[in-house]
Amino acid sequence: MFKRVAVIGPGLIGGSLGLALRKRNLAETVVGIGRRRESLDEALSVGAIDKAVLDPAQGVQGTDLVVLATPISAFPDLMAAIAGAIPPEAILMDVASSKVRVVEIVSSALGERPDVAYIPTHPMAGSEQRGPLAASADLFQGSICIITPLTNTFPESKGRITRMWTALGAHVVSMTPQAHDRAVARVSHMPHLAAAAILAVLDEADTALCGKGLLDTTRVASGSPDMWMDICKTNRENIYEALVEYLNLLKELADSFGGGNLGRLRAVLEASKEKRDRLIAKRQGANWRQQS
Amino acid sequence: MFKRVAVIGPGLIGGSLGLALRKRNLAETVVGIGRRRESLDEALSVGAIDKAVLDPAQGVQGTDLVVLATPISAFPDLMAAIAGAIPPEAILMDVASSKVRVVEIVSSALGERPDVAYIPTHPMAGSEQRGPLAASADLFQGSICIITPLTNTFPESKGRITRMWTALGAHVVSMTPQAHDRAVARVSHMPHLAAAAILAVLDEADTALCGKGLLDTTRVASGSPDMWMDICKTNRENIYEALVEYLNLLKELADSFGGGNLGRLRAVLEASKEKRDRLIAKRQGANWRQQS
Numbered sequence: 339m340f341k342r343v344a345v346i347g348p349g350l351i352g353g354s355l356g357l358a359l360r361k362r363n364l365a366e367t368v369v370g371i372g373r374r375r376e377s378l379d380e381a382l383s384v385g386a387i388d389k390a391v392l393d394p395a396q397g398v399q400g401t402d403l404v405v406l407a408t409p410i411s412a413f414p415d416l417m418a419a420i421a422g423a424i425p426p427e428a429i430l431m432d433v434a435s436s437k438v439r440v441v442e443i444v445s446s447a448l449g450e451r452p453d454v455a456y457i458p459t460h461p462m463a464g465s466e467q468r469g470p471l472a473a474s475a476d477l478f479q480g481s482i483c484i485i486t487p488l489t490n491t492f493p494e495s496k497g498r499i500t501r502m503w504t505a506l507g508a509h510v511v512s513m514t515p516q517a518h519d520r521a522v523a524r525v526s527h528m529p530h531l532a533a534a535a536i537l538a539v540l541d542e543a544d545t546a547l548c549g550k551g552l553l554d555t556t557r558v559a560s561g562s563p564d565m566w567m568d569i570c571k572t573n574r575e576n577i578y579e580a581l582v583e584y585l586n587l588l589k590e591l592a593d594s595f596g597g598g599n600l601g602r603l604r605a606v607l608e609a610s611k612e613k614r615d616r617l618i619a620k621r622q623g624a625n626w627r628q629q630s
Numbered sequence: 631m632f633k634r635v636a637v638i639g640p641g642l643i644g645g646s647l648g649l650a651l652r653k654r655n656l657a658e659t660v661v662g663i664g665r666r667r668e669s670l671d672e673a674l675s676v677g678a679i680d681k682a683v684l685d686p687a688q689g690v691q692g693t694d695l696v697v698l699a700t701p702i703s704a705f706p707d708l709m710a711a712i713a714g715a716i717p718p719e720a721i722l723m724d725v726a727s728s729k730v731r732v733v734e735i736v737s738s739a740l741g742e743r744p745d746v747a748y749i750p751t752h753p754m755a756g757s758e759q760r761g762p763l764a765a766s767a768d769l770f771q772g773s774i775c776i777i778t779p780l781t782n783t784f785p786e787s788k789g790r791i792t793r794m795w796t797a798l799g800a801h802v803v804s805m806t807p808q809a810h811d812r813a814v815a816r817v818s819h820m821p822h823l824a825a826a827a828i829l830a831v832l833d834e835a836d837t838a839l840c841g842k843g844l845l846d847t848t849r850v851a852s853g854s855p856d857m858w859m860d861i862c863k864t865n866r867e868n869i870y871e872a873l874v875e876y877l878n879l880l881k882e883l884a885d886s887f888g889g890g891n892l893g894r895l896r897a898v899l900e901a902s903k904e905k906r907d908r909l910i911a912k913r914q915g916a917n918w919r920q921q922s
Contacts, residue, residue, distance in 0.1 A: 595870035
């Protein structure tokens with residue numbers, strides 16, 4: 339499918355992409371590009387990349403797909419370094435968790451390169467862990483990958499990227515960057531903050547009694563604060579709106595506890611159980627397997 | 631350790647207790663008591679109980695340990711039925727998730743039975759699943775079990791119950807019912823409501839994009855609404871206080887998003903990650919294994 343793929347930032351997501359592409363023979367060569375030699379050596383050792391290059395402009399030479407898989411805050415400098423070096427007709431893809439601001443950064447850096455097909459994507463997979471040692475060739479199996487292609491541009495490249503994510507086991511959904519950021523603020527970013535805030539109000543005496551429930555509820559809070567700050571900064575308004583909606587419901591619940599009328603609580607518990615049970619059933623019934 | 635144990639309500643927790651006691655030869659016979667024949671048959675089929683009895687007063691005959699493992703709302707009727715039937719010198723233990731109100735209900739029903747040793751316990755294990763088919767002999771391995779013994783009464787029975795939970799792999803912590811209810815409201819009950827409320831604000835278009843993170847964050851929300859209503863009703867004031875504290879922190883965070891200053895957010899993300907990583911490391915280092 340691709341001859342030479344450059345993964346800039348072969349950590350959990352970038353490294354898993356490299357592993358998955360190599361395992362399925364969808365890339366002849368995967369070049370890992372990173373700032374730290376140790377991290378690239380780890381990516382080499384787990385088989386996520388074939389070659390390691392420290393200089394981004396050099397690393398993208400001869401590639402037909404370039405993947406931006408670093409934290410968003412590194413995008414401006416990276417794009418400045420590679421915008422002139424990406425080969426003609428190559429595809430540029432990012433895997434960032436927010437899209438409107440990221441599309442602005444990348445598109446403006448690509449201003450002089452109308453021949454490069456930029457396809458923004460967001461594979462909704464991952465874990466609270468980081469780095470190439472946590473990478474897995476099956477990370478995207480059964481996951482959702484949102485792509486937010488720029489209007490009517492590069493339909494052929496969009497098709498290739500869609501086929502690639504599908505081949506890696508993802509269910510591909512296409513939407514505008516604006517719709518993406520609003521939906522993901524609700525289904526991922528706000529829940530992340532809600533989970534982190536639970537731990538923040540607990541002291542040592544509380545957490546000494548922590549059970550498996552709390553560990554699962556707050557699993558995502560072990561994620562990288564730097565990465566999450568990047569996400570929050572670039573999707574601030576949508577997350578604010580989702581947080582306010584969540585706050586209003588919690589306030590209703592707290593009021594019902596204070597007032598002694600728990601009718602509203604029962605409705606919330608029942609609706610949430612029904613929603614989650616349905617999600618689990620749907621996941622188990624889903625067939626997002628590799629199309630052979 | 632025990633000759634004949636009656637488990638009233640051999641579902642997830644009661645059934646796991648039966649399985650664990652039988653597997654470790656800590657009970658010669660486990661009698662399951664329940665209202666529904668089908669449920670008792672399931673408990674028999676998985677080996678959680680040796681005998682099934684529908685009538686509580688009859689089921690507790692000849693036992694030296696009686697376990698209350700039904701939802702709390704069944705306690706008043708159950709206690710009325712068994713208070714006179716529990717054998718002299720037997721131990722009565724409950725496994726409910728709130729304690730002050732439960733201790734009141736059970737103690738007042740036991741008013742005429744000063745010979746019965748009542749030891750309230752709360753094994754902090756379980757899952758979002760229910761019923762004997764979800765029971766496991768290892769459910770309590772590595773978990774915390776809080777016991778809230780009544781002051782200075784029945785030290786020998788307290789010792790036996792402590793040794794029993796320890797033998798099942800739990801780390802036993804002793805505290806007053808009041809301290810229990812306050813701590814558990816913070817570390818378990820409030821987080822449960824926070825998780826349920828996340829799902830409650832999401833609509834179908836949002837949850838269509840649900841990833842593994844959200845499924846984990848909201849896992850507990852698949853728990854039984856009836857059971858959680860019982861818990862919330864019997865620990866209302868403490869949960870209210872914990873919810874208000876959580877709300878105040880979330881409001882600070884939302885304000886920082888609204889105002890564009892995300893400094894407070896970074897502090898919360900970093901503190902929460904550090905707390906959870908420490909909890910995970912402590913769990914992995916803990917040695918709450920069965921003492922041989």
